[in-house]
Amino acid sequence: MKSEAETGHGGRIDLANLERTELEELLRARGVEPFRAAQLLRWIYKRGITDFDRMTDLSKALRASFREIFAISTPRCVARDRSTDGTEKFLLELSDGRRVESVYIPDTPGWTFCVSTQVGCAMKCGFCLTGKMGLVRNLTAAEIAAQVRVLAAELGLLDARFTVVLMGMGEPLHNYDQTMKALRILGDPAGLALSPRRVTLSTVCVVPGLDRLAQEPYMPNLAVSLHATTEAQRDLLVPLNRKYTIADIVDACRRFPLKRRSRITFEYVLLAGVNDSPEDAGRLVRLLAGLRAKVNLIPLNEAAGIPYHRPTDEAVNRFAQILADHRLTVSVRKSRGRDIRAACGQLIVEGPARSAGQRLAIAMGDGGPG
Numbered sequence: 001m002k003s004e005a006e007t008g009h010g011g012r013i014d015l016a017n018l019e020r021t022e023l024e025e026l027l028r029a030r031g032v033e034p035f036r037a038a039q040l041l042r043w044i045y046k047r048g049i050t051d052f053d054r055m056t057d058l059s060k061a062l063r064a065s066f067r068e069i070f071a072i073s074t075p076r077c078v079a080r081d082r083s084t085d086g087t088e089k090f091l092l093e094l095s096d097g098r099r100v101e102s103v104y105i106p107d108t109p110g111w112t113f114c115v116s117t118q119v120g121c122a123m124k125c126g127f128c129l130t131g132k133m134g135l136v137r138n139l140t141a142a143e144i145a146a147q148v149r150v151l152a153a154e155l156g157l158l159d160a161r162f163t164v165v166l167m168g169m170g171e172p173l174h175n176y177d178q179t180m181k182a183l184r185i186l187g188d189p190a191g192l193a194l195s196p197r198r199v200t201l202s203t204v205c206v207v208p209g210l211d212r213l214a215q216e217p218y219m220p221n222l223a224v225s226l227h228a229t230t231e232a233q234r235d236l237l238v239p240l241n242r243k244y245t246i247a248d249i250v251d252a253c254r255r256f257p258l259k260r261r262s263r264i265t266f267e268y269v270l271l272a273g274v275n276d277s278p279e280d281a282g283r284l285v286r287l288l289a290g291l292r293a294k295v296n297l298i299p300l301n302e303a304a305g306i307p308y309h310r311p312t313d314e315a316v317n318r319f320a321q322i323l324a325d326h327r328l329t330v331s332v333r334k335s336r337g338r339d340i341r342a343a344c345g346q347l348i349v350e351g352p353a354r355s356a357g358q359r360l361a362i363a364m365g366d367g368g369p370g
């Protein structure tokens with residue numbers, strides 16, 4: 001069955017949801033030269049133009065027929081907040097009225113867009129507000145890719161070499177097909193030409209999804225949300241661990257085909273008195289031994305309803321030092337945009353009109369690709 005997001009374009013096909021091969025096929029079937037696909041993608045992604053009348057290298061007749069065949073769904077930016085540190089949070093409304101937030105983080109040192117892959121999340125990690133909502137729905141490839149298109153257009157960065165982190169709301173490997181399709185759309189050379197080296201996919205590690213990812217021609221950088229060093233501890237923090245354990249994850253990472261010189265980032269949310277002891281740090285060193293790994297420590301962003309606390313800076317530094325002493329590359333993620341509630345676990349959006357009053361809480365990555 002088609003989702004609400006895929007229908008509702010007045011019987012027209014949503015061009016924003018098509019990758020190049022599909023678009024070429026559709027055009028061919030209608031007797032239109034396939035090279036028109038690249039022209040269309042150039043207008044939409046490189047120039048941010050979605051009005052066929054403004055696509056001046058297409059004949060009037062072609063523009064008219066495209067108008068009849070295609071819609072180009074584009075989320076509407078309904079609010080934009082700017083942090084004192086330059087981080088900007090965009091509230092985007094989708095065609096069914098659902099809303100997602102996407103974050104622009106400058107000076108990372110480049111420009112980073114943090115995007116969502118689902119409305120809500122089924123993973124229910126104990127320290128993440130998104131988990132409290134459960135999964136509302138998957139985003140379509142169009143909706144995932146459009147977050148980048150809309151932010152880049154709004155910020156005048158369509159031509160810039162930005163990076164994208166799939167660290168917003170949702171679990172990308174739990175919406176595998178649409179996420180990978182979105183990346184292929186963003187990677188198209190006629191469009192934004194986003195290189196997979198400039199994309200980081202962050203996951204709690206749905207192991208079969210990771211094994212599928214290992215086969216992909218478009219292979220983003222990988223960040224694994226580990227957060228714990230014993231199975232019992234991770235069972236509590238990341239319920240999916242009951243299905244795919246730390247041992248399964250480490251095995252899957254060992255067989256993951258890394259590109260030359262690249263490494264897997266392990267994200268580790270530090271929770272005071274829970275997983276921030278020197279013993280945890282020692283266990284983490286042993287778990288990652290022999291893996292091409294780096295560790296990104298994320299001191300918890302506290303939020304109402306989250307039963308954990310952020311460790312002191314001393315505890316964070318002590319933990320980081322133990323990893324560094326064992327020659328692990330370690331970084332501590334800086335919290336960005338906390339004053340506008342744009343940091344990890346701090347995003348809150350109002351629900352759509354038809355569920356007015358419902359408050360949706362979104363947790364998002366805040367610090368770029370680690």
Ligand code: SAH
Pocket residue numbers: 125127128129166167168169170171172202203204223224225267268269298299300301302303344345346363364365366
């Ligand atoms: N579902 C994916 C991507 C989403 S979140 C994943 O879990 O990897 C990106 C990162 O932010 C994850 O490592 C997540 O665990 C972390 N995060 C979530 N809530 C947080 C909070 N309140 N404080 C700090 N980091 C948080």
